[in-house]
Amino acid sequence: MSRFRGARLKKVRSLGSELPGLVRKESRSTNTPGEQGAMRKRRRVSTFRLQLQEKQKIRFNYGLNEKALRRYYSDAxxxxxxxxVNLLQLIERRLDNVVARGGLAPTIPAARQLVSHGHITVNGRKVSIASYRVKVGDVIGVKEKSRDLKVITDHIAAGSGIGVPSFLEADPQKRMITVKSIPAREDVPIEVSERAVVEFYSK
Structure with missing residues (x-):
């Protein structure tokens, strides 16, 4: 899976939208990166550029490479x-996203590490695939020997994160997340035009 290793706040500014899955800090500047950012922002944006920008918001917020996002679009x-809406629902059901949004990790990249290193369970069984698609009724937990990992305890103590959506029931103190329902459109934490993304891929 693709991992963005560049300046995260710079990427947030370039896309003009907060990406809570990628980084917890908010960008203080509303300009695009570079000295001419304020001037570029006032230029007319082409339809293609708008569609590309909306697609990139999803890619970088959820940490997806192009191949994976195209596959989600095909399934949707x-x-x-x-x-x-189907596209966003499928991505929201990724295990790394659920771990982050359920309050066990500060960001999706941090949650992905917990999953890939074998610290996360689904219905009592270890699952180390970040793209694993959870279903209604699944119970996500942390392995007993991993419950006191610093990344988990520090995040729970800080009491901040992406925000628990309505389709999840979370109890971070018990290291437990239950999937109550399929994600609703309102559960998506980023401002994105999914219609523009569909138009981008349907060409």
Whole structure:
């Protein structure tokens, strides 16, 4: 899975939107990066650039490479309902996202490390695949010997994070997250036009 290793706040500024899955800090500047950022922001944006920007918001917030995002789009387009909403729902159901949004990690990259290093369980069984798709009724937990990992305890003590969505029931003190329902469109934590993303891929 692709991991963004550049300046995260700079990426947030370049896309013009907060990306809580990528970084917890908020960018203080509203300009795009570079000395001419304020001037570039006033230029007319082409339809293609707008569609690309919306796609990139999803990619960088959830830590997806292009191949993975295209695969999610393909799956979403074959489902009943609106393709854009289906796309967001599928991505929100990723295990690394659920671990982060359930309050066990500060960001999705941090949650991905917990998953890939074998610290996370689903229904009592270790799952080390970050893209694992949770379903309604699943209970996500932390292995007994991993419950006091610093990244987990520090984050719980800080009491901050992306925010627990309505489709999850979280009890960080017990290191437990329960999937109550399929994610709703309102559960998505970023401002993004899924219609623009669908238009980008449907060409």
């Amino acid at each position: 387009s074959r489902m009943k309902g609106e393709t854009g």
